[in-house]
Amino acid sequence: MDHTIQYGTAAAGLISILVVYLALRRRRTVRSIPGPASPSWLFGNMLQLYLSPTYGNYEFDWQRIYGPFYRIKGCFGQDRLMISDPVSLQYILNSPHFKFGPTLENAIHLLYGIDSIIGVKEEDHKRIRAALNIGFTAAAVRNYIPVFEKAAHTIMAIASSQSRVQIIADAIGARLPGWLWRAAIYLPTATCKAIRTAKRLADEVGIQVLREKRAAVEQGLDINTDLYGQLLNLHRSDKTKHTLTEAELVAQTAIMMIAGQDTTANTLAFGLVELAKAPEFQDKLRTEILSTLSASGGGSVSYDNMPLLNAFIKESLRMFPAEAVTDRVAVEDVVIPLTDSLITTTGERISHIPVPKGQNMTLAIASYQRLESRWGEDAQEFKPSRWLDGPTFKGEAVGPYANLLSFLGGPRMCLGWRFAIMEMQVFVCELVGKFAFTLPEGDSTRARLATTLLPTTSNGQKGALICAKRVM
């Protein structure tokens, strides 16, 4: 008996030593992954990553030097992994061992609410996503075309910001418990007030829309041609487990209003700037648009069968992904696979990276989309023709659309990606069909990272300056 206890104690001791050893080894491995020097303990490389004069000034160089998997420093000396390796990204996006990083998670809860699709987790996420999907299938999205066509004369942009204070506040906030964050929303500061107002308005809009839909159904009208009509599914007699309660539907209003606005508008703005720089391609695209529109005779337009239009949209999404980076954290010890092995600073060649629970990582979407090993030596150039000249990328496919990660991938990939593509197709046809675009002299648009990738003018204003001359 005594012996059994002694063996048991010795085994437990050995297991504890092994656990501590493995944990230390994981931390040591992360530290031994090569990466750029950190200019400051306080900010690490975060100012270079988030506040460089043009987005990617440092990041794209780091990728060239260290490859698609490297280490940078976050605020307060923290190690962060920067990942643009397609195999690693694919693994992380599809694995249950990762969740949103703390800053992103807190921001999602504040902006969209814990009951929104992006705020809920696991089974609730699956259920709400399956229900909302009704409004985002290829067939459902086709129904919205008339609405997009009516709205196509406006491009909206909403403001967002990134600053030194914001970066430090995020780093401190990431260490605070969630309940404190949720309580912070009631602080009497201008930002908290703006977020509270935005959320209240979104809920009011949601309730109002539902009221209108109900009234429309009572009058026997078809509500199937807009998003809420599709989602509410009121007119269907066969209500299923995929039907959301009205409260759940109202909770999705903020994300539906915000997620698809600046993302799509900014991608389009960047694309139009590139188009203004390429008059020959612009003319060819206009010819394709005008001939397709005239062939449709005012009926439905087959946007998917327009090679130049779709090459232009894919290239805009590749070069200017609205969410250029996103954060994840490992919820347990995990091993991340790589496409190609790397050599650590201690000279070891490794093909898998063991990372400890709690490890923060940045999924570098924009970097992935400029990886030369994936897209070719001209990966840094805006070149729609790459989508027309045979195979565009090398390696395993990722993402739901064109092997791009602009919409991310895995169970949390963008719900509205088809919606966004359709919206862009309709807007580009409307705009390029009617206007010729050139750039004003002396101005150059720069990409800056705010919450999303944002075009800014040469004097730092948000937006892009483009001259438009009516041609039709």
Ligand code: HEM
């Ligand atoms: C060019 C346009 C768009 C881009 C580049 C884009 C990109 C993204 C990305 C990268 C995510 C994942 C966020 C993360 O996990 O870190 C996401 C999620 C999401 N997007 Fe989009 N998006 C676009 C347009 C839209 C539109 C038009 C809608 C809806 C009308 C929409 C609705 C959503 C929703 C609901 C989620 C959360 C999905 C979930 O958590 O299951 N997006 N989007």
